[in-house]
Structure formats: C-alpha cells, structure tokens
Amino acid sequence: MKNILTKNLGYKFLSLLLAIVIWVTITNYNDPYITDTIEDIPVSIQNENEVEEKNKMFEIESGEKVSIMVRGKRSVIDQLRASNFTATADFRQLSIVNAVPIKVVPKRSTKYSVSDIEILTKTPEMMILTLEDSGEQTFRVDVDILGEVAEGYYIASKSVNPSVIKVSGSQKQIAKIASVVARLNISGAKESVSVNVSPIAYDTNNYPVDSTKIVYSMDTVQTDVKILPTKEITLKITQEGEAEPGYECTELLSKPEKIRIAGTQEELEKIGSYLVLPYDISGMKQTTSGEIDLESYLNEHYPENGFILVEESKTVAVTAMIEKLEEKDFWVKTSEITFKNIPNGLKARFRVDGDVRLRVKGLSDVLEKLTVEELHPYIDLSNRQKGTHYISVGIDTRARVQVMSANVSIELVDEAER
Numbered sequence: 001m002k003n004i005l006t007k008n009l010g011y012k013f014l015s016l017l018l019a020i021v022i023w024v025t026i027t028n029y030n031d032p033y034i035t036d037t038i039e040d041i042p043v044s045i046q047n048e049n050e051v052e053e054k055n056k057m058f059e060i061e062s063g064e065k066v067s068i069m070v071r072g073k074r075s076v077i078d079q080l081r082a083s084n085f086t087a088t089a090d091f092r093q094l095s096i097v098n099a100v101p102i103k104v105v106p107k108r109s110t111k112y113s114v115s116d117i118e119i120l121t122k123t124p125e126m127m128i129l130t131l132e133d134s135g136e137q138t139f140r141v142d143v144d145i146l147g148e149v150a151e152g153y154y155i156a157s158k159s160v161n162p163s164v165i166k167v168s169g170s171q172k173q174i175a176k177i178a179s180v181v182a183r184l185n186i187s188g189a190k191e192s193v194s195v196n197v198s199p200i201a202y203d204t205n206n207y208p209v210d211s212t213k214i215v216y217s218m219d220t221v222q223t224d225v226k227i228l229p230t231k232e233i234t235l236k237i238t239q240e241g242e243a244e245p246g247y248e249c250t251e252l253l254s255k256p257e258k259i260r261i262a263g264t265q266e267e268l269e270k271i272g273s274y275l276v277l278p279y280d281i282s283g284m285k286q287t288t289s290g291e292i293d294l295e296s297y298l299n300e301h302y303p304e305n306g307f308i309l310v311e312e313s314k315t316v317a318v319t320a321m322i323e324k325l326e327e328k329d330f331w332v333k334t335s336e337i338t339f340k341n342i343p344n345g346l347k348a349r350f351r352v353d354g355d356v357r358l359r360v361k362g363l364s365d366v367l368e369k370l371t372v373e374e375l376h377p378y379i380d381l382s383n384r385q386k387g388t389h390y391i392s393v394g395i396d397t398r399a400r401v402q403v404m405s406a407n408v409s410i411e412l413v414d415e416a417e418r
Helices: 002-006 009-030 171-176 265-271 294-301 364-369
Strands: 033-046 056-062 065-073 085-090 099-106 118-123 126-146 153-161 164-170 179-185 193-197 199-202 214-216 221-240 247-255 258-262 274-280 288-293 315-324 326-333 338-340 346-350 355-362 377-380 387-392 401-403 407-414
Touching: 056 164, 056 171, 065 085, 065 099, 099 118, 126 153, 126 171, 126 221, 153 258, 164 171, 179 193, 179 221, 221 247, 221 265, 221 315, 274 288, 274 315, 288 294, 326 364, 355 364, 377 387
Parallel strands: 033 085, 126 179, 221 274, 338 377
Antiparallel strands: 033 065, 056 126, 065 118, 085 099, 099 126, 126 164, 153 221, 164 214, 179 199, 193 221, 221 258, 247 315, 288 315, 326 355, 346 407, 355 401, 387 407
C-alpha cells in the first residue's frame, strides 16, 4: 500500500502543481487583475480649527480633489467610482510649507472587500494651503431688485434689516468685497413684499465673492419692498397775479402735461384726474419760463395722503406767454349806446348826440379782427339820481379787450318830461 502512494511521487507533485497553475490561469482569464484611474474625489478637511485657533484663515491653492490609480480584480475595479472612496486632509499634519498629506481609503461595501482594492498612486499627494491673517469688516447692505412690478404699480420704497452686516474671512477675501446686497425678484408683483434672503458679496467687477471663503454675521436679512398702485394725473396751470400794466398773459404752457403718482388705492381715488397748479406772473412783461416743484407741492397740499411722484423729474417746466397790449380807436354813434339800469320814474338822454370815440386796449391780433358791431357799448345808470352825470362807456363783448376811459354827458329827467 505504501508503495502505491509513493510510487512516481515526482510526477504526482508535478501534476498537482500543473493543475493549480491551470486553475489560476482559468480564474485570471475570467476575472483578471486590472488597474484604473478614479478621478475627482473630493477631499474633506479634518481639524480645521488647528488653523483658526492661530487667528489665521486659509485658502486651498490645490488639492481640493484627488485622483488615484487602483489595482484589483476587474469585477471589483469596474464598479468603482469617486463616491466609493474617502479622501481627507488632517490639518494637524500641516507642515511648515503649508502642505497637508491627503489620505485616500476605500469605503466599506457589501459588493466588495476593502482588501480587494490596492491604491497604487494618488495625485496630488498634498493639499497646498495659503494662510493669511483673518479679518472682519462691516458693510452696508443694499437691496438689489430683479424684474419689474406689474404695469400700473410702483416701488415706493425698499429697506433691509439689519442695514449693516459683518463679514469675516481672510484679509485677501475681505479686500475683494465692493458691496453686499440682498437680492429680491419682484417680477409682476402687485403688492408689497417682505421676505428673508441671504446676503451676497460682490467684487468691483460685480462678480460674487466665493461664499465658501467668507462668513456673514447673519445667514439671512429681512428685505421689505413697498409696492403701490399708480395713477396718471393731468396738470392744469392757472394764472396767479397780474402781468405788468399794458401786458397780458396769453397762455401758460407746461411740460410735462401729465404726471404719474403713486399712493394707496383709496387716496388715489380722492385726488381725481386733474392737479391744478398756480403760477405767479406778477409784474411780467415778456415771455418767461420757470419751474414748479411738484414734490413740494404734493407734500404741502396733500401731506396726509402720502403721494409719491413716480417721474424721475420732480419739477414741471412752465412757460408764461406774455404779450404787450395795443390800443385802437372805434367811433360809435350815441344812438348805438344802450342805457342799463335806469332808475324808476326817470329817463336818460345824451346831452349831445353824435359820435363817441372808444379807445380799446387788447392784443394786436384781437384788435385787428374786432368790429364796432361786436363792442355792444352801454352806460350803466345804477344808483344814479335825477340830473346831469359824466359816465364812462362800457362794452359788452366776448373779445378779450378792455375799453379805456370814454366819458359822455348823460341827463336823467322825469319820464313825463319832454
């Protein structure tokens, strides 16, 4: 029996070895060992306070992500992704040249064994930092409006609370900040808005400063935007005072002729569609231009209504057209002059019949077209008593003219007297 087991022992050992080699070969053929590169594995930071406790701020110059070359069976390697690895940089290992070793390990999984994965290389091997002194600065917070309110509405005011905020970070990052804004989209809004938004820091080129490298004293700020309805108002300029004697204001022109104001719906309904603005022409004797302060006028005459002028310009330009008055003589017969308001029991008669000269003053173009028939001259005898009177002749015409002094002698006698 012993001879059977030991007979041709060398051949038997060789056969066993060959069988093992064939088995390994077949196994490797079906699931061979391969190498592959896994890229963009994010590197997390450990013990960050090691730097902060030294009153320093850091910026990562390189090493935020790492790529590795791994080796293992194809069945394992083919299913690996960046999410299957953990990469860390422990700031306790920070060197004097501001470099931190990057450590990469496979995550545990039910689909493979960690020991089946061999990490051959990693690139980069170090996270490189830039250390700077930490800084803090206070900035005013501005409200940045995006979009347009609905047609017929107006942004009456905007505010933010708190109005200032502290921003901390490295001095390099703080120096980049040109403004801090609270950005709010009000597209199509028809009513006031109040929301909490995150502040955003911008540089001088209006690009956002990396929010991961700075810290705000408050995560959000309250932003309030007051939105009011608007109304179009027609301006009516009225004359106040009188031009220099012998001159007349022929027209008052305004620019703009219409304005738009904002207010509550109730108050807008009260104001109507017209706004009457007085313009003083006292003593003027030539065409003159001036301005009316619309904002002051609204505040003075409607202090409780809180109207807001929507226009960019807060004034209305007014032009007073001033022309010199001319004189023209008209001759009328006494028979064409009417007596008005004759006292009871009396009758009126001219002491001298004939033609009466009426000197009329007015604008040249009006006088040029005016006729005697349009004057309708008259004498008013109101409160007169019996006897002789010298009375001015008046005219009753629609033309914008005035009669100069033209006195005639009138006698009031008893009706029965011939």
